[in-house]
Amino acid sequence: METFKIIIDGKECEAYPGETVLEVAERHGIVIPVFCHHKELRPEGACRVCLVEVEGAPRLATACTLKAMPDMVIRTDTERVKRARKGVIELILNNHTLECPICDKSGECELQMTGFRHGPKKSRYKEPRREKDIVIKGPLIEIDNDRCILCRRCVRMCGENMGNRVLGILRRGYQAYISPFNGDFLESGCEHCGSCIDVCPVGSLLDRAFKYKDRPWRMTKTWTTCTLCGTGCRMEVDTYHERIKRVVGRIGVNDGHNRGYLCVRGKWGWDIVYTDKRLKKPLLREGEDLKEVSIDEAIEILKEKVLNRKVNLFIESSLTNEELTRLAAIFGTENVASDALPYQEALTGVAEITGRFDTDKLSVIYDAEIIFVIGDFIEEIKADSTTLFSNNLLI
Amino acid sequence: MEKLLLRNVDKENSHTIEAYLRSGGYSALRKVLKEMTPEDVIEEVKRSGLRGRGGAGFPTGMKWEFAAADLKEPKYMVCNADEGEPCTFKDRIIIEKDPHSMIEGMIIGAYATGCRYGYIYIRGEYPIGRKILERAIAESYDKGFLGENILGTDFSFDLYVHSGAGAYICGEETALINSLEGRRGEPRIKPPFPVNAGYLWNPTVVNNVETLANVPLIIERGGEWYASIGSPDCPGPKLFPVSGKVKRPGVYELPMGTPLSEIIYEHAGGIINDRKLKLVFPGGASSSCLTADEIDVPMDFPSLAKAGTMLGSGAIMVLDETDCVVRAALRLIEFFRHESCGKCTPCREGTDWLVRIMRRIENGQAGEEDLDVILSISETMENSFCGLGMAAHNPVASTVKKFRDEYLEHIRLGRCPFRSS
Ligand SMILES: Cc1cc2nc3c(=O)[nH]c(=O)nc-3n(C[C@H](O)[C@H](O)[C@H](O)COP(=O)(O)O)c2cc1C
Ligand code: SF4
Ligand code: SF4
Ligand code: SF4
Ligand code: SF4
Ligand code: FES
Numbered sequence: 001m002e003t004f005k006i007i008i009d010g011k012e013c014e015a016y017p018g019e020t021v022l023e024v025a026e027r028h029g030i031v032i033p034v035f036c037h038h039k040e041l042r043p044e045g046a047c048r049v050c051l052v053e054v055e056g057a058p059r060l061a062t063a064c065t066l067k068a069m070p071d072m073v074i075r076t077d078t079e080r081v082k083r084a085r086k087g088v089i090e091l092i093l094n095n096h097t098l099e100c101p102i103c104d105k106s107g108e109c110e111l112q113m114t115g116f117r118h119g120p121k122k123s124r125y126k127e128p129r130r131e132k133d134i135v136i137k138g139p140l141i142e143i144d145n146d147r148c149i150l151c152r153r154c155v156r157m158c159g160e161n162m163g164n165r166v167l168g169i170l171r172r173g174y175q176a177y178i179s180p181f182n183g184d185f186l187e188s189g190c191e192h193c194g195s196c197i198d199v200c201p202v203g204s205l206l207d208r209a210f211k212y213k214d215r216p217w218r219m220t221k222t223w224t225t226c227t228l229c230g231t232g233c234r235m236e237v238d239t240y241h242e243r244i245k246r247v248v249g250r251i252g253v254n255d256g257h258n259r260g261y262l263c264v265r266g267k268w269g270w271d272i273v274y275t276d277k278r279l280k281k282p283l284l285r286e287g288e289d290l291k292e293v294s295i296d297e298a299i300e301i302l303k304e305k306v307l308n309r310k311v312n313l314f315i316e317s318s319l320t321n322e323e324l325t326r327l328a329a330i331f332g333t334e335n336v337a338s339d340a341l342p343y344q345e346a347l348t349g350v351a352e353i354t355g356r357f358d359t360d361k362l363s364v365i366y367d368a369e370i371i372f373v374i375g376d377f378i379e380e381i382k383a384d385s386t387t388l389f390s391n392n393l394l395i
Numbered sequence: 396m397e398k399l400l401l402r403n404v405d406k407e408n409s410h411t412i413e414a415y416l417r418s419g420g421y422s423a424l425r426k427v428l429k430e431m432t433p434e435d436v437i438e439e440v441k442r443s444g445l446r447g448r449g450g451a452g453f454p455t456g457m458k459w460e461f462a463a464a465d466l467k468e469p470k471y472m473v474c475n476a477d478e479g480e481p482c483t484f485k486d487r488i489i490i491e492k493d494p495h496s497m498i499e500g501m502i503i504g505a506y507a508t509g510c511r512y513g514y515i516y517i518r519g520e521y522p523i524g525r526k527i528l529e530r531a532i533a534e535s536y537d538k539g540f541l542g543e544n545i546l547g548t549d550f551s552f553d554l555y556v557h558s559g560a561g562a563y564i565c566g567e568e569t570a571l572i573n574s575l576e577g578r579r580g581e582p583r584i585k586p587p588f589p590v591n592a593g594y595l596w597n598p599t600v601v602n603n604v605e606t607l608a609n610v611p612l613i614i615e616r617g618g619e620w621y622a623s624i625g626s627p628d629c630p631g632p633k634l635f636p637v638s639g640k641v642k643r644p645g646v647y648e649l650p651m652g653t654p655l656s657e658i659i660y661e662h663a664g665g666i667i668n669d670r671k672l673k674l675v676f677p678g679g680a681s682s683s684c685l686t687a688d689e690i691d692v693p694m695d696f697p698s699l700a701k702a703g704t705m706l707g708s709g710a711i712m713v714l715d716e717t718d719c720v721v722r723a724a725l726r727l728i729e730f731f732r733h734e735s736c737g738k739c740t741p742c743r744e745g746t747d748w749l750v751r752i753m754r755r756i757e758n759g760q761a762g763e764e765d766l767d768v769i770l771s772i773s774e775t776m777e778n779s780f781c782g783l784g785m786a787a788h789n790p791v792a793s794t795v796k797k798f799r800d801e802y803l804e805h806i807r808l809g810r811c812p813f814r815s816s
Contacts, residue, residue: 150740172564174744
């Protein structure tokens, strides 16, 4: 693609057509603070913290909405820009609760970080803090509007990216607040994908299962793959002393094929790890009783019973490669059935046409212009891909 | 001066098509459809120098040219009849007394730019205006000025009325379009501008009522004639709604560039009880004020910009020596706080903070440092998303600058000096 040059803070930067000044700056390591901007969302231009000076323009412009043009000269470090940023952050902080000590977001809060780096050092606000006192609780999600900075990331995420249009803004001006459009998450059709929580820069949209459970800075973060269905979404599991505290998708950072988007199972299904119903050791029936045995013992017993007999093994598509290899080594691959088999047949058909057996990444759905859906069962089996679909279908 | 925009309003039943036709109405449309190409019309409007009367003063011919150049179909023509600013009531007189002049202007504009459909977005608080417009549109359909194959030509144009729900911000053109689409009334990012991506993301021309009412005049008498009226770089007749402490408040039609002092003292009859004039908001509720010494300014876009304020809608609000500046500014900023859509931080939070400080000043619970805070909030609000926030602080900031003593007196006395203690 043909590129051109723009100058940011005296530094020559290469820009691609259609890029915003913010994107160019980010690629070149120039920091511009943002609140409403998010990599995965359409620009909104609402928070006004990303102001920059454009040579020849009388007003400051928001870098997140300003398209880079050849030979543009931008400054992000002048006194005027710094004062403007400070002014905006001061306005956001004026009525903010600043209850960081008890806020789940503390430690990974963008308002904390941006406020500290770019905000004013002292407040001039003399008025009593204005409280909205509007907390909306769903079964898994909670919105605390006194922490909300009205960046609208959640509204755009739910409406435009997930295609669910659950969240909206009620009232206007200084009284505006975020709510599911008819006040209730379930009734508004929330699918509990958790994406709104993921993009909220502050502690306003909360994961209720995580509320008051732990602090972001002391948990161990482990990147892994969700095992709750065969899609294999990438996710971050946060643990403290080896106990799972929450799962986050990290939309915008996650480089898995799901790009951080999860479904309700991935986001909140992790508690099955700790249920008493979970089998942790194989059990052997002896008369009325069940006896705990080791996995090797269990396999030996199983082998005795089934080898050399006509056996059909039914494998669930969510098993991992490691589990499958182990099973194949023991039972062979002769008489295996799986809910994934029809899929293999479909693939064989596809391979006959395209000449390849491998499929594209799930995320190419984003860039597709037309999607053929064959069979209408997708919603049931893969909540996650459905959201990707609806994203494309609804826009 | 000869009445042009208000030529019909005093006639009996001036809102009916019969009355409009009797005074030569729709002859401009006939002329356009019979004798002129769309390009001719745009050329004529450009020659007239007509600038939008909705507040921004954008050259109408140029706007139409941009829309005509965009090939996406269908295109939409939208008349902005949301007139929601306090003390602005100029469009109302056209809507209620001469609706056909703006409808005719709209049809001509649609022909020039290639619009197939039109909407009149009228503020929810004008229910009578809405009825009158609906009736006028029906009459116009009856006579064949609207609908398919207008006057036997290939040109077709359908026109509908849409009522707002009471939000001032829906007068901002992109918020208006959002609202028309059934979305929340909030402005959109510009660019793209409505002429390229407006209603349903198609090319959309948004014009003010008064702007459109000028169009038949320009076609009938020619752009050159029009350009000779009033200020050379901003010509034409202009409606000035005058309110406040004048003897004869009302809507006055005068050439662009008429001095503000002349409007107040000659046309509006001067100040009530011949008291002293204290200050004027010359361009609606969001303009910076002018003091008694500054009112010799010509009322047009460039002159008022040079005087550090703006023409806006042309609404003139006059305060006299018995009025409290702080209270007036407080009242105005309360309006903007109420009307802020809440999308962007500076306007949403800035208007609220200003209201709270201003209330303290008015109640005598402020300090001098609060005045500096006001000016710095005002600077931050300059960076708002749309015109509402960019201008809302003007009445407060300009009065703090020009009437600092009166503010200080509030602070010193610990109460409003204009109210008995
Ligand atoms: C906050 C705000 C309110 C506005 N309200 C109105 C209005 O009530 N009527 C109007 O014609 N224009 C209004 N405008 C101006 C419109 O955005 C737009 O510029 C105008 O309708 C264009 O028409 P014109 O070119 O004929 O002036 C408003 C602008 C802003 C920023
Ligand atoms: S949202 Fe951020 S700034 Fe606000 S209370 Fe929570 S951690 Fe503190
Ligand atoms: S969890 Fe998903 S569906 Fe529910 S409100 Fe958040 S983004 Fe929308
Ligand atoms: S809830 Fe969070 S994401 Fe949504 S608007 Fe408020 S701060 Fe932004
Ligand atoms: S300035 Fe901002 S908050 Fe105010 S009306 Fe415009 S978009 Fe809404
Ligand atoms: S990040 Fe640019 S306006 Fe919010």
